[in-house]
Amino acid sequence: xxxxxxxxxxxxxxxxxxxxxxxxxxxxxxxxxxxxxxxxxxxxxxxxxxxxxxxxxxxxxxxxxxxxxxxxxxxxxxxxxxxxxxxxxxxxxxxxxxxxxxxxxxxxxxxxxxxxxxxxxxxxxxxxxxxxxxxxxxxxxxxxxxxxxxxxxxxxxxxxxxxxxxxxxxxxxxxxxxxxxxxxxxxxxxxxxxxxxxxxx
Amino acid sequence: xxxxxxxxxxxxxxxxxxxxxxxxxxxxxxxxxxxxxxxxxxxxxxxxxxxxxxxxxxxxxxxxxxxxxxxxxxxxxxxxxxxxxxxxxxxxxxxxxxxxxxxxxxxxxxxxxxxxxxxxxxxxxxxxxxxxxxxxxxxxxxxxxxxxxxxxxxxxxxxxxxxxxxxxxxxxxxxxxxxxxxxxxxxxxxxxxxxxxxxxxxxxxxxxxxxxxxxxxxxxxxxxxxxxxxxxxxxxxxxxxxxxxxxxxxxxxxxxxxxxxxxxxxxxxxxxxxxxxxxxxxxxxxxxxxxxxxxxxxxxxxxxxxxxxxxxxxxxxxxxxxxxxxxxxxxxxxxxxxxxxxxxxxxxxxxxxxxxxxxxxxxxxxxxxxxxxxxxxxxxxxxxxxxxxxxxxxxxxxxxxxxxxxxxxxxxxxxxxxxxxxxxxxxxxxxxxxxxxxxxxxxxxxxxxxxxxxxxxxxxxxxxxxxxxxxxxxxxxxxxxxxxxxxxxxxxxxxxxxxxxxxxxxxxxxxxxxxxxxxxxxxxxxxxxxxxxxxxxxxxxxxxxxxxxxxxxxxxx
Ligand SMILES: Cc1cc2nc3c(=O)[nH]c(=O)nc-3n(C[C@H](O)[C@H](O)[C@H](O)COP(=O)(O)OP(=O)(O)OC[C@H]3O[C@@H](n4cnc5c(N)ncnc54)[C@H](O)[C@@H]3O)c2cc1C
Ligand SMILES: NC(=O)c1ccc[n+]([C@@H]2O[C@H](COP(=O)([O-])OP(=O)(O)OC[C@H]3O[C@@H](n4cnc5c(N)ncnc54)[C@H](OP(=O)(O)O)[C@@H]3O)[C@@H](O)[C@H]2O)c1
Ligand code: FES
Numbered sequence: 081x082x083x084x085x086x087x088x089x090x091x092x093x094x095x096x097x098x099x100x101x102x103x104x105x106x107x108x109x110x111x112x113x114x115x116x117x118x119x120x121x122x123x124x125x126x127x128x129x130x131x132x133x134x135x136x137x138x139x140x141x142x143x144x145x146x147x148x149x150x151x152x153x154x155x156x157x158x159x160x161x162x163x164x165x166x167x168x169x170x171x172x173x174x175x176x177x178x179x180x181x182x183x184x185x186x187x188x189x190x191x192x193x194x195x196x197x198x199x200x201x202x203x204x205x206x207x208x209x210x211x212x213x214x215x216x217x218x219x220x221x222x223x224x225x226x227x228x229x230x231x232x233x234x235x236x237x238x239x240x241x242x243x244x245x246x247x248x249x250x251x252x253x254x255x256x257x258x259x260x261x262x263x264x265x266x267x268x269x270x271x272x273x274x275x276x277x278x279x280x281x
Numbered sequence: 282x283x284x285x286x287x288x289x290x291x292x293x294x295x296x297x298x299x300x301x302x303x304x305x306x307x308x309x310x311x312x313x314x315x316x317x318x319x320x321x322x323x324x325x326x327x328x329x330x331x332x333x334x335x336x337x338x339x340x341x342x343x344x345x346x347x348x349x350x351x352x353x354x355x356x357x358x359x360x361x362x363x364x365x366x367x368x369x370x371x372x373x374x375x376x377x378x379x380x381x382x383x384x385x386x387x388x389x390x391x392x393x394x395x396x397x398x399x400x401x402x403x404x405x406x407x408x409x410x411x412x413x414x415x416x417x418x419x420x421x422x423x424x425x426x427x428x429x430x431x432x433x434x435x436x437x438x439x440x441x442x443x444x445x446x447x448x449x450x451x452x453x454x455x456x457x458x459x460x461x462x463x464x465x466x467x468x469x470x471x472x473x474x475x476x477x478x479x480x481x482x483x484x485x486x487x488x489x490x491x492x493x494x495x496x497x498x499x500x501x502x503x504x505x506x507x508x509x510x511x512x513x514x515x516x517x518x519x520x521x522x523x524x525x526x527x528x529x530x531x532x533x534x535x536x537x538x539x540x541x542x543x544x545x546x547x548x549x550x551x552x553x554x555x556x557x558x559x560x561x562x563x564x565x566x567x568x569x570x571x572x573x574x575x576x577x578x579x580x581x582x583x584x585x586x587x588x589x590x591x592x593x594x595x596x597x598x599x600x601x602x603x604x605x606x607x608x609x610x611x612x613x614x615x616x617x618x619x620x621x622x623x624x625x626x627x628x629x630x631x632x633x634x635x636x637x638x639x640x641x642x643x644x645x646x647x648x649x650x651x652x653x654x655x656x657x658x659x660x661x662x663x664x665x666x667x668x669x670x671x672x673x674x675x676x677x678x679x680x681x682x683x684x685x686x687x688x689x690x691x692x693x694x695x696x697x698x699x700x701x702x703x704x705x706x707x708x709x710x711x712x713x714x715x716x717x718x719x720x721x722x723x724x725x726x727x728x729x730x731x732x733x734x735x736x737x738x739x740x741x742x743x744x745x746x747x748x749x750x751x752x753x754x755x756x757x758x759x760x761x762x763x764x765x766x767x768x769x770x771x772x773x774x775x776x777x778x779x780x781x782x783x784x785x786x787x788x789x790x791x792x793x794x795x796x797x798x799x800x801x802x803x804x805x806x807x808x809x810x811x812x813x814x815x816x817x818x819x820x821x822x823x824x825x826x827x828x829x830x831x832x833x834x835x836x837x838x
Binding site (some may be wrong): 199201202203205206207208209210229230232233234236237238239241 | 384423425426428429431432575576577580611612673751753754755756
């Protein structure tokens with residue numbers, strides 16, 4: 081039944097997606113980190129399709145680029161590329177999407193690769209706060225490294241901030257996070273209503 | 282039935298991974314389905330068709346009864362989506378005009394295109410260049426913040442979206458004309474004026490609004506003539522302690538070598554290189570617990586190389602009311618902590634550096650002082666000391682304490698907030714400086730019960746007032762677009778009997794008759810590549826074309 085619903089909901093998304101096939105050229109590329117390859121993950125869903133195919137390979141190789149914190153990655157031994165963790169996104173309408181995320185990939189990239197509508201205005205440069213997610217269980221929240229000052233500065237401005245809020249572009253998949261559930265903020269209300277308010281540390 | 286078959290076809294294809302080759306197939310089918318759907322335009326037909334869509338899914342239909350509330354909701358949403366997407370006649374698309382191409386305009390367009398598959402969205406802007414304050418507000422040394430331009434560019438290039446630059450609401454075209462041409466008009470033209478202090482001497486030379494100064498260093502074509510005098514004084518006073526004030530202070534104090542590789546306008550860089558300003562006062566009428574800036578901007582200012590920071594330690598003492606305020610405000614708490622740290626880590630009057638930034642609290646400007654040597658020119662600001670008075674939970678305001686003090690300076694930048702300007706025929710709340718609205722629906726006036734201006738909406742700074750970051754406009758656009766969708770569902774905007782609206786064709790005709798040279802998005806791309814070309818020779822990401830002449834030349838070449 082779940083499948084039926086998510087499929088049905090996707091009818092719309094996939095029709096919309098095909099309306100846009102053009103590859104865009106980027107503007108405003110300054111002297112900061114070159115990452116043209118990744119922009120496709122950050123396109124709104126109605127535009128994302130064609131480039132996802134084009135750059136899929138590239139993304140897996142360089143998925144660490146968005147991270148500014150060091151990933152506590154115990155699997156840097158070559159098997160890393162195969163390893164994935166399960167992540168559940170709860171979208172603004174309270175609908176859940178279960179995805180597999182390769183270790184080392186940020187939640188922002190993972191969301192975009194899977195057509196999950198998580199904004200990423202600054203494309204992971206820690207300058208916008210639009211990739212805000214709420215970690216829905218405290219155990220997983222506590223397994224994350226503490227946010228840096230810079231992340232906290234952006235979290236200050238996040239819409240619907242909660243005690244277990246993080247920026248999706250700064251949360252990098254690692255084995256300990258397997259099973260993590262992330263809510264995209266408008267959904268906050270849904271689980272708050274259910275009486276669930278996570279508390280950190 | 283034919284129709285349902287093709288729907289099912291789309292449905293089953295869409296369940297394959299989105300990056301599979303079958304997608305091309307879906308695309309082809311989409312057109313087919315849409316064409317077929319043209320014959321089933323009535324609402325009831327569409328409904329039954331959707332129902333068949335659900336029931337005809339083999340196997341899974343049996344479980345339909347057991348669907349829980351959430352799942353039903355999902356189906357309902359999907360139906361609503363399908364209904365919205367195909368209910369309006371494709372020969373009569375929903376014509377939407379967004380006025381202003383800043384974050385509010387672009388987010389509105391993006392949400393509208395996504396939510397309504399028949400929406401044709403035209404974004405007009407008075408400038409030949411899009412992106413509003415992302416281009417002419419956001420500081421040149423904040424390139425990461427401008428990355429959002431990539432997202433906005435993709436919206437502009439969407440097949441159902443057009444950017445029409447060089448079109449000014451209020452002069453190229455009137456509001457009533459736009460409303461005739463479009464089903465929906467969303468005003469997102471920001472705030473292009475300034476709050477004023479209303480105190481004596483405000484018109485003296487050497488006093489500018491931060492908005493003008495920002496336009497000047499950001500190469501806005503209306504900012505070039507400001508030409509602030511940075512040479513005849515070593516001291517500037519900035520009134521206000523919001524993020525704009527901090528931006529402006531940073532531009533005045535940051536080593537110019539660091540600015541030289543940004544997209545700062547070349548005329549501004551040249552003037553700053555020769556600037557004799559060494560001392561800047563950032564003056565707030567309230568205390569460090571109420572400072573309007575945010576931690577990121579403050580951290581950056583405090584970290585400017587070769588800069589002494591001065592903060593009166595006594596200003597940092599907190600009253601119980603301050604403590605109460607800080608407890609419930611994370612932003613203010615973190616700003617306060619940074620300021621406190623700056624006091625302890627910065628030895629008073631270190632004097633090691635040539636440049637100095639003073640944070641001055643509890644001072645409200647009373648008048649500007651006229652220079653004796655250069656009459657008509659500002660020579661200082663007369664301040665009254667203030668104390669805070671609690672006026673509500675978590676709210677304290679500054680009131681004069683009857684003690685006065687002057688700060689001598691040769692330049693003043695007023696950074697006390699932007700202000701929107703009304704256009705003819707637009708309800709406007711002059712006191713708040715916004716368009717009266719109910720979740721984005723423009724109201725005829727502020728009286729109760731409210732009456733809505735049909736088909737007219739507002740978003741961004743014009744809707745909320747001049748505060749909030751780029752992301753705030755995203756949520757603001759979500760709200761406005763959901764109001765539009767609600768009104769569409771209620772049948773408020775397109776009645777079946779009404780004639781189609783001419784939309785862009787009508788607008789182009791009208792502007793052509795008025796000899797308005799429209800700047801398209803591809804024209805902007807010419808400007809863009811010219812700016813980048815000019816910048817590359819100077820190791821800058823771009824050299825902005827900072828005059829109307831240069832902009833027009835770039836597109837006519
Ligand atoms: C100096 C400054 C720096 C900022 N820095 C940041 C930052 O670093 N990060 C951040 O998140 N936020 C920043 N902000 C806030 C952010 O820029 C605003 O929240 C946002 O731009 C407001 O969006 P808007 O679309 O309502 O208005 P605007 O961005 O102002 O867009 C309005 C558009 O309407 C056009 N227009 C005006 N009048 C007309 C007319 N009559 N007809 C047609 N078009 C018209 C204008 O040309 C403009 O393109 C900054 C703001 C300022 C002032
Ligand atoms: N990097 C960024 O994220 C960035 C950069 C720039 C701008 N922005 C955003 O853009 C928005 C606008 O910024 P802003 O700095 O123009 O506005 P702002 O944050 O509202 O700050 C206005 C400042 O002016 C003061 N002020 C207002 N009226 C005054 C008066 N009559 N006399 C004396 N002082 C007065 C205010 O003091 P009181 O507090 O006492 O009213 C405040 O210090 C803000 O939301 C800001 O965060 C963001
Ligand atoms: S994408 Fe901008 S902060 Fe994460």
